[in-house]
Amino acid sequence: MGSLILRKATRYLFPVIMMFSIYLLLRGHNEPGGGFVGGLAAASAFILNQLAFDVPSTKRLMNVDSLTLIGTGLLIALGSSVFTMLDGQPYFSSHWATLRITSDWQLLIGTPLIFDIGVYLVVLGVTLAILLSISNFRKSPS
Amino acid sequence: MTEVFLSLVIGVLYAAGLYLMMCRNIAKFIIGLGLIGHGANLLIFTAAGLSTQRAPIVPEGVTIPVVPIVDPLPQALILTAIVIGFGLTAFVLVLFLSAHEVEGTDDLEKMRSTDQ
Amino acid sequence: MLYAVMSGFVAAALLPLLHRFLGERSSLVAAVVPLALTVWFATSFPRVASGEVLVSQSSWLPEIHLELGFRLDGLSLLFALLISAIGALVILYTSAYLHGNPRQHQFVSATLMFMASMLGVVLADNLVLLFIFWELTSFTSYLLIGFDHEKEESRKAALQALLVTGLGGLFLLAGVLLLGTAAGSFSLSEILRADRALAGHADYPVILGLILVGAFSKSAQTPFHFWLPNAMQAPTPASAYLHSSTMVKAGVYLLARLNPVLGGTEAWIGWLTAVGVLTLLTGALMASAQVYLKRLLAYTTVAALGFMVMLLGIGSERAVQAAVVFLMAHACYKASLFLVAGIITHETGEADVRRLGGLLRFMPVAGACSVVAAVSMAGLPLSFGFVAKELVYASVLDRFLVFIPAVAASLLFVVVAFQVGIKPFLPGSSDSSGTPHEAPPAMLAGPVILGLACLAGGFFPQAFAGALAASAAAAIQGGLVSEVDLQAWHGITPESVASALTLMLGVAAVFATGHWVRIGSAMKPLANFGPDRVYVAKLKGLNLLAVWQTRVLQSGSLRRYVAIIVLAMVGLFGLSVLRSGELPILNRNTPLTLPSLILGLLIMLGAIGSMIATSRISAVAALGVVGFCVSLIYVLHGAPDLAMTQLVVEALGAVLLVSAFLNLPSFHDRKRWVGRFRDAVVAILGGLAMTLMTLMANDVQLAPSIAHYFAETSVLLGHGRNIVNVILVDFRALDTLGEITVLAIAGASAVALLKLRMAAKRRS
Structure with missing residues (x-):
C-alpha cells in the first residue's frame, strides 16, 4: 500500500528506530526514557513497516508471536526479583552489580534494569497485538 | 492562575468527552474516551501542584539534587496512566469493531442485545 | 503443630498426582496422613494430661494481629483425636464406598482438606486464624455435600449449608473482632489468661450475641437446624465425618473454648440452655x-x-x-x-x-x-x-x-x-x-x-x-x-x-413403632412451616431484587450508563460541597505564562473541535492537537518523560484510529435535538464538577509529600538519576508490575477476540 519512497525510507528507518528504542530503554534510568516509552517507540517501528508494506511481512519481521512477547516480558518482570527473595529480602528489593569491561569503562547493571526490559517487551507486545488485530479487521470488507 | 485556567481546560475536556461518549456512535465514543483520558492525566498533574522547577532528574556529579525539583511521584503515576489509557482505548476499539461486525451496526443503542 | 495442620492440605494437593500413578490405591495412601496424625496426637497426650499447654507460634501478618499460633490443651486434643482418627477410618471407608468412581480421589482430597481445616479450627490459638479455618470448613463441606453435582438436590443442599454456615461465619467474624478488641489481644492463650474479665465489658452482650449466632449456625441449633438434614445429600462417608462427629461440633467446640471468657453469666446460661433444649425438642419431633x-x-x-x-x-x-x-x-x-x-x-x-x-x-x-x-x-x-x-x-x-x-x-x-x-x-x-x-x-x-x-x-x-x-x-x-x-x-x-x-x-x-410412624407422618406438613421455608423465601426474594435492580440500572444502553455515572458523581460531589460549605481558596498560585495560556486555549479548541467535527479524519486530527498540546504542557512543567511518552502514544493512536475508523460507516450523532440538549446539560455538569474538584484537590494536602525522599535516595539507593524511572522500576515496581499485567490482559484479549472471529468465519 505505501508509496515507493515510504518503502525505501522504511528499510533504513526501521533499524534506526529500533536502535533508538533500545537506547531509550537503556538510558531510562538516568535520563528521560525507560521501558514504557522504549516499547512504544519499538512498536512504532513495526507499525511504520506495516504501513509501508503489509501485515504478513511485519509478522515475518517480528519473527515471534506478539503473545509470546507479552508472556516473555511478564515473566522477565516477575522473575527479575526472584533471587532477591531467595536471599530473604522482600520482593523487588533491588540488587546491583558493576561489570568491569575495561578499567575506565564499566557497566552498572541491576535487577530494576531487567524489570524495565520486561516492561519494554510487554508494551511492545501489547501494542503490536492490538494494532495488528485492528488491521486484520480492515482487510475484510464489511 | 495557571491552576484555575488548567482546571477550566480539564472541565472542557471532560464535558466534551462525556458528550461524545453519549452519542450513539462507536467512533465518537472512542474519541470521547481519548479526551477524558487527557483530562484525567492533566487532573492528576494539576492537583499535584504545578511548578516550573527543574525536571526530576539528578544532575551528573551530585547524589542529591541541589536545586528544587518537581514532585516525581505524580509523573510516575501519569506515565503508566498514559500507556494504560492507550492500551484501553485500543482494546475498546477492537471490541467495538468485532461487535460492529457481529451486529452489523455502529449504533450503540442497537447493541443492547449483546449484553444478554 | 503448623505442620500437623498443613500436612492435610499438602496431602490433598498431592493426591491427584498420586492418583495418576496408583489409581484407587492412592486413597489408602491418603489414609496414612490422618493415621499418623492420630498417633502424633496420642503421643502428646501424657504431656497435655499433666496440665501442660503445647504452643507453637510463627508470625504471618502481624499488621492485622494474625499469627500462625497453635495451642494444644485437653479440649483441643480431644477434638484433634476425634478428627484425625475418624478421618482415617472415613477415608479408608471411602476407598471401598466410592469404588469405581472416577472422582474418588477428588472426594478423598476434599476430605483431607476438610480434616486439615477442622484441625486448624480446634488448634488455632489466634482468633482470626480460627475464623479462617472455620470458613475453610464451610468451603470444603460445600465440596463434599455437593459431590454428586449432577443432582440438583445435592447442589441445593450444598449451597444451603454454605449460605447458612457462611452467614453465621460473618456474625462470628464480627464477634471475634469485637472480642479481640475488647480483650486487647487476639491470642486465645492471652484471652483465657484474663479469665472472665469480659463479662462486665460494655460490648459483652453484642459479642456474645454475634458469637452465639456463629456457633449455633455451625452446630445446627434451632432455628438454623434445617441445613443439616438437607446436607444428607452428601455421600455417606462425608455425612459420617462432617455431620455427626466433626464439623457440626465446631460450634460446640467454640462455645466450650470460650466458656472461661464468656460463660457463667445469666445471658450465657439462659441462651445456651434455652436454645439447647429447643433444638433437642425440634430434633426429636422432626426425627419422628x-x-x-x-x-x-x-x-x-x-x-x-x-x-x-x-x-x-x-x-x-x-x-x-x-x-x-x-x-x-x-x-x-x-x-x-x-x-x-x-x-x-x-x-x-x-x-x-x-x-x-x-x-x-x-x-x-x-x-x-x-x-x-x-x-x-x-x-x-x-x-x-x-x-x-x-x-x-x-x-x-x-x-x-x-x-x-x-x-x-x-x-x-x-x-x-x-x-x-x-x-x-x-x-x-x-x-x-x-x-x-x-x-x-x-x-x-x-x-x-x-x-x-x-x-x-x-x-x-x-x-x-x-x-x-x-x-x-x-x-x-x-x-x-x-x-x-x-x-x-x-x-x-x-x-x-x-x-x-x-x-x-x-x-x-x-x-408401638407402627403408630409412631403414622403420628410422625401426620406431623410431616409441620415441616413445611419451618425455617427451611423462610430460607427458600429469602433466597427467592434476593434473586428478584437482583433481577429488578439489574433491569433498572443495567438497561444495556451505554448512553444511559454514562449519564447515570456522571449524575451520580455530580450529585455526591455537590452534596459534600454543600454540606461542608467549602469553596476552593486557591492557596497555590503559579503565574500564568503566555505559552501555557496558548496551549490551554488550543486544547479547549481541539476538544470542542473533535466534538463538533463532521468527518472522522478531522475529529482524529483535533484529538491529535489536544494530545500534542498536553504533552507540551508537560514539557513546560518539568516532565520530559511524560511529554515523550505522550508524543509517541499520540502518533501510534492516530494510526490506530484512522485505520480503525475506515471500517465504520458513519460519523454522526444519532440523537434528535432534545436528546442532544439533555446530553449537553449532563456533560456540562460533569465538566463543571471536574473543574471544581481539580481546584479543591489543589488545596488539600492529606499527607506530607514524600518527593524529597525519592529525590534524596534515588541515586544512593536506586542508582539512577531519572527519579521518575527509578520510582517506576524500583521504588514502586510492584505497582508497575500490576500495570503491565493489565496491559498484557488487554493485549491477550484483543488476540483472543481476533481468534474467535477467525474461528466464526471459518465455520460460516
Whole structure:
C-alpha cells in the first residue's frame, strides 16, 4: 500500500528506530526514557513497516508471536526479583552489580534494569497485538 | 492562575468527552474516551501542584539534587496512566469493531442485545 | 503443630498426582496422613494430661494481629483425636464406598482438606486464624455435600449449608473482632489468661450475641437446624465425618473454648440452655416423622447437638464433664451408625427403614457393629452411651425444666437406635433386588473399630476415657482441675432409675413403632412451616431484587450508563460541597505564562473541535492537537518523560484510529435535538464538577509529600538519576508490575477476540 519512497525510507528507518528504542530503554534510568516509552517507540517501528508494506511481512519481521512477547516480558518482570527473595529480602528489593569491561569503562547493571526490559517487551507486545488485530479487521470488507 | 485556567481546560475536556461518549456512535465514543483520558492525566498533574522547577532528574556529579525539583511521584503515576489509557482505548476499539461486525451496526443503542 | 495442620492440605494437593500413578490405591495412601496424625496426637497426650499447654507460634501478618499460633490443651486434643482418627477410618471407608468412581480421589482430597481445616479450627490459638479455618470448613463441606453435582438436590443442599454456615461465619467474624478488641489481644492463650474479665465489658452482650449466632449456625441449633438434614445429600462417608462427629461440633467446640471468657453469666446460661433444649425438642419431633436411615440419624444428631449446647449452658462442673463424655460417646456410635447405614444402602440400594429387614445373615459383621452402636445410642448398660447418659442425667436431675426434655430426647434415641441400628438386621425381608452381601474389609474397619470403642467405653470407662475427659473438662472450665470418675455401673441411684424408666418407655415406643410412624407422618406438613421455608423465601426474594435492580440500572444502553455515572458523581460531589460549605481558596498560585495560556486555549479548541467535527479524519486530527498540546504542557512543567511518552502514544493512536475508523460507516450523532440538549446539560455538569474538584484537590494536602525522599535516595539507593524511572522500576515496581499485567490482559484479549472471529468465519 505505501508509496515507493515510504518503502525505501522504511528499510533504513526501521533499524534506526529500533536502535533508538533500545537506547531509550537503556538510558531510562538516568535520563528521560525507560521501558514504557522504549516499547512504544519499538512498536512504532513495526507499525511504520506495516504501513509501508503489509501485515504478513511485519509478522515475518517480528519473527515471534506478539503473545509470546507479552508472556516473555511478564515473566522477565516477575522473575527479575526472584533471587532477591531467595536471599530473604522482600520482593523487588533491588540488587546491583558493576561489570568491569575495561578499567575506565564499566557497566552498572541491576535487577530494576531487567524489570524495565520486561516492561519494554510487554508494551511492545501489547501494542503490536492490538494494532495488528485492528488491521486484520480492515482487510475484510464489511 | 495557571491552576484555575488548567482546571477550566480539564472541565472542557471532560464535558466534551462525556458528550461524545453519549452519542450513539462507536467512533465518537472512542474519541470521547481519548479526551477524558487527557483530562484525567492533566487532573492528576494539576492537583499535584504545578511548578516550573527543574525536571526530576539528578544532575551528573551530585547524589542529591541541589536545586528544587518537581514532585516525581505524580509523573510516575501519569506515565503508566498514559500507556494504560492507550492500551484501553485500543482494546475498546477492537471490541467495538468485532461487535460492529457481529451486529452489523455502529449504533450503540442497537447493541443492547449483546449484553444478554 | 503448623505442620500437623498443613500436612492435610499438602496431602490433598498431592493426591491427584498420586492418583495418576496408583489409581484407587492412592486413597489408602491418603489414609496414612490422618493415621499418623492420630498417633502424633496420642503421643502428646501424657504431656497435655499433666496440665501442660503445647504452643507453637510463627508470625504471618502481624499488621492485622494474625499469627500462625497453635495451642494444644485437653479440649483441643480431644477434638484433634476425634478428627484425625475418624478421618482415617472415613477415608479408608471411602476407598471401598466410592469404588469405581472416577472422582474418588477428588472426594478423598476434599476430605483431607476438610480434616486439615477442622484441625486448624480446634488448634488455632489466634482468633482470626480460627475464623479462617472455620470458613475453610464451610468451603470444603460445600465440596463434599455437593459431590454428586449432577443432582440438583445435592447442589441445593450444598449451597444451603454454605449460605447458612457462611452467614453465621460473618456474625462470628464480627464477634471475634469485637472480642479481640475488647480483650486487647487476639491470642486465645492471652484471652483465657484474663479469665472472665469480659463479662462486665460494655460490648459483652453484642459479642456474645454475634458469637452465639456463629456457633449455633455451625452446630445446627434451632432455628438454623434445617441445613443439616438437607446436607444428607452428601455421600455417606462425608455425612459420617462432617455431620455427626466433626464439623457440626465446631460450634460446640467454640462455645466450650470460650466458656472461661464468656460463660457463667445469666445471658450465657439462659441462651445456651434455652436454645439447647429447643433444638433437642425440634430434633426429636422432626426425627419422628422420618423413615430414611440417614435423615433419621441427622435429626438425632440435631438433638444430640442440642444436648451438648444445653449442658455447656448449665455450666456446672458435672454438666461440663457430661458434655465432654457425651460428645465422645456420640462421635463413636453416630459415626459408626452412619457408616453402617452407608453399607446397607450400598448393598441393598434401599434407605427406607420400613422396607429393610433380615440382613443379619447376609452381613453378620456389619450387623454386629450396628447392634453394638445402637445399644450405645440407646444407652443400655455396659455401653459407652450408658455412661454418658448417666452423667447427663446426674447433672440435670435437679432441673425439672431441663430434665423432662432430656428424658424425651433419650427416649427418641432408643427408638431411632432400634429403627436404624437393629431393625434392618432382625428377621424379616428386604425389598431389595439381588442378594446383598458383606461389605469389603475397608468399609468394615470403621464400624468395627468404633464399635470396639463403644464397648471399651462401656466396660472400662475410666481407663478408656477418664483422663482425656478430665483434661478436656479442665480446659473448658479455664484450668480448674476436674476429677472425673467414670464407672460402668454406679449401683442403684436416681440416675439409673431414670435411665431404666427411659429404656422401658423406649422399648414400649419401639413396639408401638407402627403408630409412631403414622403420628410422625401426620406431623410431616409441620415441616413445611419451618425455617427451611423462610430460607427458600429469602433466597427467592434476593434473586428478584437482583433481577429488578439489574433491569433498572443495567438497561444495556451505554448512553444511559454514562449519564447515570456522571449524575451520580455530580450529585455526591455537590452534596459534600454543600454540606461542608467549602469553596476552593486557591492557596497555590503559579503565574500564568503566555505559552501555557496558548496551549490551554488550543486544547479547549481541539476538544470542542473533535466534538463538533463532521468527518472522522478531522475529529482524529483535533484529538491529535489536544494530545500534542498536553504533552507540551508537560514539557513546560518539568516532565520530559511524560511529554515523550505522550508524543509517541499520540502518533501510534492516530494510526490506530484512522485505520480503525475506515471500517465504520458513519460519523454522526444519532440523537434528535432534545436528546442532544439533555446530553449537553449532563456533560456540562460533569465538566463543571471536574473543574471544581481539580481546584479543591489543589488545596488539600492529606499527607506530607514524600518527593524529597525519592529525590534524596534515588541515586544512593536506586542508582539512577531519572527519579521518575527509578520510582517506576524500583521504588514502586510492584505497582508497575500490576500495570503491565493489565496491559498484557488487554493485549491477550484483543488476540483472543481476533481468534474467535477467525474461528466464526471459518465455520460460516
